[in-house]
Amino acid sequence: MLPSHWVKIGLMLLAFVLATPHLPAGLASSEGGHGGDAKKSEKKGDKKDAGKPENGAIVIGPLTVNILSNKGYRFLRLALRVECEDNAAAERITLPDARQDLVFTLSAKLAEDLLTNAGKMALRKELLDLFDKYAGPGKVKNIYFQEFVFQ
Incomplete structure (x- = not known):
């Protein structure tokens, strides 16, 4: 008999797999997701590109990580x-080594x-402090959480 925590983990993984859309590569949405490519359609000029700095501000994410x-x-x-x-x-805080540290x-x-x-x-x-390491001392003015969700 499996311990109950393994059953729960298995059910969570199954729910995650079933909830993830599985589209052919040509039909996949180009508006973010797990692929990391957050390019926006040229037709949608009203929306700002994630990952592109504007007036010194940049959006990082959404990013999904496992936590303890x-x-x-x-x-x-x-x-x-x-x-x-x-x-x-x-732009320096979006470099691969900064993202890895994040x-x-x-x-x-x-x-x-x-919580x-x-x-x-x-x-x-x-x-x-982490982003100051990459942007330069005192270059990061503020951080705002736009999305903060646990599952």
């Missing part, structure tokens, strides 16, 4: 708006700590 929990693993879906002094600083930082967190406002504010401060 007292009850096993959970998913965190996160989107950030990062305001920097200029577009060059904003994923490592998030995946090392404990879900129960992030509180104090935990979210501590994470925000840690991300400010």
